[in-house]
Amino acid sequence: MGILTGPETRVIVQGITGRVGAGFARRLAGFGTRIVGGVTPGKGGAEVDGLPVFDSCHDAVARTGADTSFVVVPPAAALDAVYEAVDAGIRLMVLYIENVPVLDALRLTRHARARGAVVLGPNSAGCITAGGVALSEVDPRFLLAGRIGVVCKSGAMCAESATYLKEAGLGVSTVVSIGGDHVLGTHHADVLRLFEADPDTDAVVLIGEIGGRSELEAAFAVAQMTKPVIATIIGGSAPEGRQMGHPGARTGEVEEGAAHKRRVLAQAGAVLTADVTEVGRAMRGALESRASKRGNRP
Amino acid sequence: MLLDDAESTALLAGKGALPADAATRALGDAGADGTLAISLDRDRRGHVVRLARIAGAGIAGSRIAGARIDGAGIDGSRLAHFVEPATALPGFLARRAAQYLGYSGEAAQLSARALAASYALVLDDAFSVEARLCQGRITGARVVLDATARFRHPEWAPYGERLEGTAEEAPFRRIGAVACVPDPGAKIVAVLSGAGLMMTTLDMLTARGARVRCVIDMQGLPLQGVEGMAPIFELVGRMKPAVTLIGGRFMAPVAHDFAAAVIAANRKAPLTGQVITWLAGNRAEDGQILFAEAGFRRVDDYPAAIAATVSAGA
Numbered sequence: 001m002g003i004l005t006g007p008e009t010r011v012i013v014q015g016i017t018g019r020v021g022a023g024f025a026r027r028l029a030g031f032g033t034r035i036v037g038g039v040t041p042g043k044g045g046a047e048v049d050g051l052p053v054f055d056s057c058h059d060a061v062a063r064t065g066a067d068t069s070f071v072v073v074p075p076a077a078a079l080d081a082v083y084e085a086v087d088a089g090i091r092l093m094v095l096y097i098e099n100v101p102v103l104d105a106l107r108l109t110r111h112a113r114a115r116g117a118v119v120l121g122p123n124s125a126g127c128i129t130a131g132g133v134a135l136s137e138v139d140p141r142f143l144l145a146g147r148i149g150v151v152c153k154s155g156a157m158c159a160e161s162a163t164y165l166k167e168a169g170l171g172v173s174t175v176v177s178i179g180g181d182h183v184l185g186t187h188h189a190d191v192l193r194l195f196e197a198d199p200d201t202d203a204v205v206l207i208g209e210i211g212g213r214s215e216l217e218a219a220f221a222v223a224q225m226t227k228p229v230i231a232t233i234i235g236g237s238a239p240e241g242r243q244m245g246h247p248g249a250r251t252g253e254v255e256e257g258a259a260h261k262r263r264v265l266a267q268a269g270a271v272l273t274a275d276v277t278e279v280g281r282a283m284r285g286a287l288e289s290r291a292s293k294r295g296n297r298p
Numbered sequence: 299m300l301l302d303d304a305e306s307t308a309l310l311a312g313k314g315a316l317p318a319d320a321a322t323r324a325l326g327d328a329g330a331d332g333t334l335a336i337s338l339d340r341d342r343r344g345h346v347v348r349l350a351r352i353a354g355a356g357i358a359g360s361r362i363a364g365a366r367i368d369g370a371g372i373d374g375s376r377l378a379h380f381v382e383p384a385t386a387l388p389g390f391l392a393r394r395a396a397q398y399l400g401y402s403g404e405a406a407q408l409s410a411r412a413l414a415a416s417y418a419l420v421l422d423d424a425f426s427v428e429a430r431l432c433q434g435r436i437t438g439a440r441v442v443l444d445a446t447a448r449f450r451h452p453e454w455a456p457y458g459e460r461l462e463g464t465a466e467e468a469p470f471r472r473i474g475a476v477a478c479v480p481d482p483g484a485k486i487v488a489v490l491s492g493a494g495l496m497m498t499t500l501d502m503l504t505a506r507g508a509r510v511r512c513v514i515d516m517q518g519l520p521l522q523g524v525e526g527m528a529p530i531f532e533l534v535g536r537m538k539p540a541v542t543l544i545g546g547r548f549m550a551p552v553a554h555d556f557a558a559a560v561i562a563a564n565r566k567a568p569l570t571g572q573v574i575t576w577l578a579g580n581r582a583e584d585g586q587i588l589f590a591e592a593g594f595r596r597v598d599d600y601p602a603a604i605a606a607t608v609s610a611g612a
Contacts, residue, residue, distance in 0.1 A: 027550070103444065142580065155494070155549075156494035157494035160495070182338060183338070183340050187341070238478060245494070245517075275498055
């Protein structure tokens with residue numbers, strides 16, 4: 001059933017009474033995700049599309065058994081929203097919101113990790129398990145269900161990867177966007193380890209980008225994996241020091257550049273492609289090569 | 299938000315650091331003992347204090363400036379210390395820093411104040427802080443404030459709008475998009491939905507030999523319809539591109555709305571040169587029809603759209 005979520009996942013939307021929050025609650029429920037309510041302080045007792053609104057995460061968890069939160073509060077409220085969710089026992093939070101202050105992102109991610117909770121983002125497009133739980137704006141009908149895990153920073157690259165895998169006849173298990181901000185709750189390596197342990201995932205596509213060292217940390221995980229990893233790093237042609245859409249996508253030190261990351265990932269055993277459009281073909285090749293070594297078909 | 303020397307020094311002074319006095323100013327840049335910098339360590343989720351013994355250059359010429367505080371001092375040395383947010387700035391670090399810079403007595407006390415002030419500033423939403431020290435006093439500084447924290451800092455209002463980027467890039471920030479101009483003399487512009495596509499498109503165009511004037515991530519502007527798209531078209535139009543690639547893959551059912559907004563924006567601020575459109579995702583077929591009816595060149599496959607752009611721009 002993929003990683004991070006499962007059939008029992010029960011989701012609340014923090015910020016459900018806002019325009020974006022209500023829209024997401026509606027869309028995610030429409031995808032079949034079990035949305036059990038929402039939280040907006042001061043609006044407890046209200047309803048949004050028949051979903052109960054609670055004043056606090058504690059109320060929401062106590063009344064609905066929620067274990068996951070889709071967070072779409074204003075950036076100024078993100079820090080407290082995560083503190084509250086973690087304190088209430090929420091185990092997975094998708095921070096779809098962007099423009100969270102760096103210091104707040106640093107504090108909320110450390111707080112969640114120290115308590116064993118998973119934060120995707122800030123600035124994450126969420127995660128989606130094909131045929132399972134959708135915590136993303138990606139419409140699951142566009143995904144082919146299968147056994148390839150995908151981890152990217154960018155939501156657009158998640159969609160592109162799934163598309164080119166589908167064109168190669170390969171489906172996805174779970175697609176994870178870890179977010180494009182400077183400080184992230186979850187790094188590529190964290191997701192790789194989950195995919196390695198997941199019996200429903202046979203191989204992984206990793207899309208990295210310039211800026212930060214998440215991909216270098218990922219190389220250590222790749223080196224220890226038994227499953228094939230197809231990787232690419234985007235932003236290699238960006239001028240030095242220039243921000244490329246994501247706040248965290250800019251080169252500073254040499255290790256943060258695409259060339260170095262590609263080299264380190266290749267040394268760790270990943271198969272590097274020139275760009276995202278080649279990941280399907282490369283994955284097909286890697287699986288066939290693996291199968292032929294084992295004497296069976298992929 | 300990059301602050302200038304005077305603004306940065308004043309902020310540090312407000313946190314307790316002592317700026318240069320007449321005696322240290324008289325020594326000039328050559329009298330500088332070293333540079334103290336505190337920056338974000340995004341991967342370890344904390345901050346790093348770095349010191350380098352550097353002399354002979356003003357703060358503007360620093361090798362460890364701004365976003366890339368990575369250099370070593372002129373003698374090849376550098377002191378780096380990761381600060382755990384839970385423990386905050388440890389007391390011993392001030393003594394270690396003073397020792398590294400060769401300070402004792404009053405200079406050591408002053409450098410400790412400079413270090414404490416710098417850390418206080420990062421805990422007050424500075425993205426990075428850099429200060430040049432002479433006898434423990436600050437002779438120059440550069441502070442970058444985290445613009446996303448602006449909402450809780452009314453005292454930052456006097457700094458006004460500090461948009462990142464070159465003269466061509468900054469106006470895109472003003473309207474809510476992000477642009478990168480790798481080659482101001484080139485004739486290809488690409489307008490994409492999403493940071494990932496922005497980067498990938500630049501990579502793919504460059505790998506195929508094209509020179510790219512500008513790539514743009516529209517951010518959330520397509521969701522605002524023509525009101526969001528028209529300002530992008532106005533700015534792109536000023537570049538007078540020979541070829542403009544416009545595209546995106548929309549997983550929410552908005553691809554046709556995007557196409558309609560592009561067409562309306564082009565009526566309002568028509569682009570010169572050839573316009574190539576690529577549209578994929580939820581309700582893309584409807585949008586593709588709109589593009590074709592509007593007379594745009596329509597390429598429905600991303601790599602083919604890249605190839606068409608390269609070819610048209612050759």
